[in-house]
Amino acid sequence: MIDVILQAFASIVLDPVTLGLMLVGTLAGILAGAIPGFTIAMGVILTLPFTFGMTAIQGLATMLGVFVGGFSGGLMSCMLTGIPGTPSSVATTFDGFPLVRSGRPGLALGLGLWSSFFGGMISAVILVALAPQLAFLGLEFGPWDYFSLIIFALTITVSLSGGNITKGLIAGLLGLFAATVGEDEINGVARFTFGFDEFKQGFAFLPVLIGLFAFSQLLTDVEDDKRAKSPLMSQSGSVVKVEHRQAILIILKRWVNLFRSSFIGIFTGILPAAGGSISNILAYDQAKKASPNRSNFGKGEYDGVIAPEAANNATAGGALIMMMALGIPGDIVTAVMLGALMIHNIIPGPTFIQDEPLLAYGVFIAFFVAHFFMVGLQAFSLRIFLLVTKIPMYVLASVILAYCAIGVFALHNVVFDIWVMFFFGVIGYFMKKLGFPLAPMILGVVLGKLAELNLARASGISDDLLLFISRPWSLFFLLMAVISVIFPFYQEARKDSLFSKLYVPISMIVLSLPLFLMGSPVRMIVSTMLVLTGVYFLYKRTSSLKTT
Amino acid sequence: MSINKDTIVAIFLLLFCGIMINSSFDIEDPGYQGMKASFWPTIVLCLLSIMSLVMLVKSMMASTDSNLNSENTNSQNVFLKFKNASICFLMFILFLGFLDYLGMLIGGVLFVFGLLTLLGGFEIKKIINHLIISIITIGIMWSIFTFGLKVILPEGEILRIW
Numbered sequence: 001m002i003d004v005i006l007q008a009f010a011s012i013v014l015d016p017v018t019l020g021l022m023l024v025g026t027l028a029g030i031l032a033g034a035i036p037g038f039t040i041a042m043g044v045i046l047t048l049p050f051t052f053g054m055t056a057i058q059g060l061a062t063m064l065g066v067f068v069g070g071f072s073g074g075l076m077s078c079m080l081t082g083i084p085g086t087p088s089s090v091a092t093t094f095d096g097f098p099l100v101r102s103g104r105p106g107l108a109l110g111l112g113l114w115s116s117f118f119g120g121m122i123s124a125v126i127l128v129a130l131a132p133q134l135a136f137l138g139l140e141f142g143p144w145d146y147f148s149l150i151i152f153a154l155t156i157t158v159s160l161s162g163g164n165i166t167k168g169l170i171a172g173l174l175g176l177f178a179a180t181v182g183e184d185e186i187n188g189v190a191r192f193t194f195g196f197d198e199f200k201q202g203f204a205f206l207p208v209l210i211g212l213f214a215f216s217q218l219l220t221d222v223e224d225d226k227r228a229k230s231p232l233m234s235q236s237g238s239v240v241k242v243e244h245r246q247a248i249l250i251i252l253k254r255w256v257n258l259f260r261s262s263f264i265g266i267f268t269g270i271l272p273a274a275g276g277s278i279s280n281i282l283a284y285d286q287a288k289k290a291s292p293n294r295s296n297f298g299k300g301e302y303d304g305v306i307a308p309e310a311a312n313n314a315t316a317g318g319a320l321i322m323m324m325a326l327g328i329p330g331d332i333v334t335a336v337m338l339g340a341l342m343i344h345n346i347i348p349g350p351t352f353i354q355d356e357p358l359l360a361y362g363v364f365i366a367f368f369v370a371h372f373f374m375v376g377l378q379a380f381s382l383r384i385f386l387l388v389t390k391i392p393m394y395v396l397a398s399v400i401l402a403y404c405a406i407g408v409f410a411l412h413n414v415v416f417d418i419w420v421m422f423f424f425g426v427i428g429y430f431m432k433k434l435g436f437p438l439a440p441m442i443l444g445v446v447l448g449k450l451a452e453l454n455l456a457r458a459s460g461i462s463d464d465l466l467l468f469i470s471r472p473w474s475l476f477f478l479l480m481a482v483i484s485v486i487f488p489f490y491q492e493a494r495k496d497s498l499f500s501k502l503y504v505p506i507s508m509i510v511l512s513l514p515l516f517l518m519g520s521p522v523r524m525i526v527s528t529m530l531v532l533t534g535v536y537f538l539y540k541r542t543s544s545l546k547t548t
Numbered sequence: 549m550s551i552n553k554d555t556i557v558a559i560f561l562l563l564f565c566g567i568m569i570n571s572s573f574d575i576e577d578p579g580y581q582g583m584k585a586s587f588w589p590t591i592v593l594c595l596l597s598i599m600s601l602v603m604l605v606k607s608m609m610a611s612t613d614s615n616l617n618s619e620n621t622n623s624q625n626v627f628l629k630f631k632n633a634s635i636c637f638l639m640f641i642l643f644l645g646f647l648d649y650l651g652m653l654i655g656g657v658l659f660v661f662g663l664l665t666l667l668g669g670f671e672i673k674k675i676i677n678h679l680i681i682s683i684i685t686i687g688i689m690w691s692i693f694t695f696g697l698k699v700i701l702p703e704g705e706i707l708r709i710w
Contacts, residue, residue, distance in 0.1 A: 053697035166603050170561065173596040177568070180589040189576045189585035192568065219633045222667055228632060229668060394632075394667040399685045401636065402660045405643070406652060406689055410699040415647055422640055429633060434557055456583040 008361035011057055012369055018058050022366065025062040026373040029069025030381040031388060033086050034077045040070030040086055041332040045214050046400065048206065048336055049407025056344035057359055061366035063337055068120060068370035069377070071313045075112035076378075076385055080105065080240075087277035088312040091284035095297060095304030102300050105240040110247025111305045113378050115258065118251060119310030120371040122262040123269070123317025127324075128364045131353065134325035138350030141326075143457035144467050148477035150451040153328050156271065156484040158440045165488045167436045175444020176451065178203055178424075185449060186456045198416045206339050207408045207421040208445050212438055213332060214404055215425025218397040220432060228394040242379060250302050257287050257303050258310050265311035269318020283311030317367065323348060324360060328447070332439060335446045343411070476514035483507045501541040508534030554607035561600035569593050632667055639663045651704020656686040 012018055025047060032043030043066045051059030074089030079096040092112060099108040141149070154176075158168035181192045182202025193199035222228040251258055261283035268279035287307035288297045297304050319334050327348035329335035341348055346356060353360040408421045428438055458467065468474050486503065493500040508530045515527035572593065575586040643659040650658065660682035668674055693699040 050692075050697070053699070166599055166606060170596065170599045170603065173592055173599060176592045177589065177596065180592065184585045184588075186583060187578050187580055187585045189578060191575050191585060191589060192571055194571070219636055222632045222636065223629070225632060392668070395664060395681060397636075398660050398663040398667065399681070401640065401663065402643075402656050402686060403689055405640075405659075406656065406693055406701065409652070409701065410693055410697065413700065415644070415702065418644055418647075422644065426637060434553060452588040455588060460582040 004357045005361050005365075008358050009365050011358065011362050012061060012365045018061050018366075019369075021054065021058055021062040022065040022370060023373055023377070025065025026069035026370055027377050027381055027384070029066035029071075030073035030076070030374065030377060031069075031385055032066065033070035033073025033089070034381070034385045035388060038086075039217075040067060040088070041336070042214055042217060043070050044333045044336050045210055046403065046407070048210075048340060049403075049410050051340055052343060052410050056341060056346055057362040057366075059340050059344070060337060060359070060363055061370075063340060064363065064366045065370045065373060067316055067333055067337075068313065068367065069374050069381075071120075071316055072113065072116040072309070072374050072378070073381070073385075074312070075109070075116065075309055076382055077389075079108050079112060088280050088315070089308065090277070091280040091308035092305060092312075094284065095299070095301050098298065099300035099302075099305065104243075104300070106243040107247060107250075108300075108305060109240060109378070110243045111250060111302060112309045113242060113375060114244070114247045114251050115261075115306040115309035116313040117371050117375050118258055119262045119265060120313035120316065120374075121368070122259065122310075123266045123314035124364070124368050124371070126266050127317040127321055127367065131321045131324045131360075131364075134321060135350045135353050138326045141350065141473055142471065143454040143461065144471050145473035145477065147451055147454040147458060148468060148474040148481070149326070149328060150447045150454070152477040152481040152484065153447060154440060154443055155481040156487075157443050158437070159484045159487045164435060165485065167434075168440050171431065171436045171438065172440035172444045175441035175446075176448040177444075178208060178441075179205075179445050179448025180452070185453060198414075203420050203424075203445075204411060204417055205445050206336075206343075206411055207417040208424045209332075209336065209339065209442055210404055210408055211421035211424030212428035212442055212445075215401070215421060216428030216432055216438070218401055218404075219425065219429045222394050222397045228397070229392050231390050231392055240382075251306055254303055254306055257290070257306055260286060260290070261307040261310040262314040265314025266318040266321075268311070269315035270321050271318075279311040279315045280308035283307040313371075320363070320367065324352060324363065326350060327352060327450075329443065332442055335442060338446065472514040472517040472519075475517070476511065479510055479514065483511070501544075502538070505534040505537035505541065508537070550608060550610065552607055552610065554603060554610070558600050558604035558607055562597060562604065565593050565597040565600060569597070635666045636663065639666065647702055647704070649705045651707050652701035653686065653690050654704060654706060655702075656690065657682045660686055 012022075028047065029040065029043050032038045032046075033040055044063050047063055047066050051062055054062065070086065071088055074084055074086040075092050075096065078084040078089045078093040079100050082093060082097040084090045084093050096108050096112060099105075099111075154172045155169075158165060158172055179202070181199060183190050183200055190200050264283045264286060265279040268282065284304060284307050287303045288294055291297065291301070291303050293301055293303070319331055323329050323334040323338060327338070327350070329338045338348060346352075346359065404421060405418050408417045409415065411417055428441075431438060431441070469478065490500060490503040493503075512527040512530035512534070515523045515530065518524075518527075569590065572586045572590050575584075575589070577584055577586070639659055639662055642662075643655055647655050661678050664678035664682060665675055668678060690701060693701055
């Protein structure tokens with residue numbers, strides 16, 4: 001084990017090319033995170049074509065640099081201009097911007113920077129500790145369980161992507177359908193090709209992804225004539241000197257907030273589809289509730305900066321746990337990373353860490369290293385950020401559209417892929433206009449083939465469909481899927497309604513059943529605790545209903 | 549009952565599902581044991597049809613979409629709203645259509661220059677800037693992919709003859 005870790009360490013830290021690529025990746029990530037309208041996912045997607053010519057570890061390390069850099073890049077724009085660069089830094093604006101306006105920009109940036117660093121480090125430790133354990137758990141999964149897990153990943157993406165659940169489900173199903181076009185992997189039979197030979201290979205998922213996400217986003221960005229022609233940011237801020245020492249001391253004094261926020265971030269990252277945009281607000285809310293200085297929140301409270309920044313960087317580690325351990329991408333960024341691995345013929349799954357230990361530990365180490373780069377590059381990237389913000393959106397969008405075309409062509413050296421990107425770009429643009437969330441469709445495309453493969457395996461082993469509900473893990477994921485579909489209705493329901501009061505306790509009781517069926521002592525204890533807590537909540541809430 | 553944007557989208561989706569379900573009957577069955585090639589797409593399409601039907605019913609039960617009746621839907625406003633996106637579509641189709649003749653280098657430069665000028669404006673100073681930006685950016689990208697990543701980008705008939 002130690003020799004594998006040392007080898008992985010050498011492949012990252014002692015290889016100047018990999019280090020150089022990570023450095024550039026982190027810088028690009030910080031800038032992508034800092035520019036409003038440019039999400040981290042966009043940054044990672046645009047990095048992807050460059051990784052085709054790299055080794056798997058170099059490609060992943062570069063993308064991790066972008067990923068980590070992106071989470072901390074958002075703090076620059078939100079603190080200096082009051083405009084969050086990414087949705088994952090929205091809550092940082094609440095106290096970061098007032099702190100800057102009160103004359104402490106160096107301290108505000110320092111707090112954000114070092115909270116991101118510490119949050120990332122905590123999640124990196126959890127990633128290293130938890131991913132192999134979760135992978136062992138994944139070895140228990142049969143095709144029935146995998147199929148149900150994919151269904152759960154899709155339904156939770158639908159319920160958390162916001163908006164209309166019907167449209168979310170339609171988007172997810174369209175994604176699943178897009179993945180069926182071409183020769184099927186089980187029988188080698190052509191489907192929905194309509195006589196076109198190009199369709200036989202199916203739609204490569206990266207052109208689809210780049211089209212749906214990046215292409216459609218760029219079209220949206222230039223939609224408004226006035227906005228497209230004006231510089232990216234009207235307020236561009238100024239270069240400030242970061243107060244590192246004082247910021248570190250303040251954060252360490254507030255270690256409870258740091259750890260709580262980091263764990264919120266990790267947990268949110270593990271959940272499919274719940275990314276940094278949710279974790280930073282959750283962590284901020286919890287920090288506010290727990291703080292004795294609650295009234296200072298919104299006026300430049302240190303805890304209000306530490307919580308969201310620690311949480312959003314910790315989310316990155318959480319998201320990687322699912323991808324590394326089970327091969328299920330939790331969000332668009334990890335879906336792209338999964339795609340990058342597939343280009344190198346590596347399919348992540350429960351055996352990934354065992355089969356490709358060098359690559360797996362390389363990812364862990366790259367995740368650590370990226371955080372050091374992120375801290376080191378902040379001052380330099382701040383200067384570049386101030387220059388980039390002067391460029392109008394239409395210039396950036398035009399150049400990136402051309403870059404997307406070149407990048408997509410580089411994937412298989414076929415022009416058809418560029419047409420695919422364009423076609424899905426147009427679809428993505430109109431879907432956005434019509435209120436369909438794109439994340440479920442993207443995950444549908446990514447997970448479609450995997451879902452079909454596992455369904456085929458399951459039906460090949462046994463015709464008994466009841467296995468989907470009689471196997472504990474499969475039942476657990478299917479119940480989770482049902483609970484996640486109902487979740488948006490729970491969010492919309494009035495707080496004093498019967499449904500709203502019963503949703504959580506009944507979900508807990510229902511979920512305890514498959515855990516109990518798993519048989520192992522630990523899971524039976526967890527199951528009993530879930531039942532007891534559920535019953536307690538049920539009793540409290542129903543009795544409060546009676547009194548009202 | 550009312551008709552709004554969602555109603556039209558739902559009807560379109562139902563038509564799409566109908567065509568695809570019909571097309572799924574043509575999927576060959578090689579006679580192997582196990583799941584047929586048409587099974588999974590049929591399930592997905594059936595679910596998609598059901599959800600589209602739900603969307604149709606919900607949209608018809610919802611109040612009339614003001615957008616359909618308001619001034620927003622008059623052709624001039626629709627054109628203005630989608631003007632820039634339409635320019636991007638058109639330029640991209642032209643770029644792809646002429647890729648075999650122009651190649652990635654010339655085609656890319658012309659695409660970026662054309663798009664910049666159509667989106668940014670036709671003043672002389674801007675046009676010069678756009679030309680410089682398009683040559684530099686595409687030149688750098690082309691060099692990185694051709695020499696750095698060893699990707700053979702479409703050369704185009706013009707450069708080939710030249």
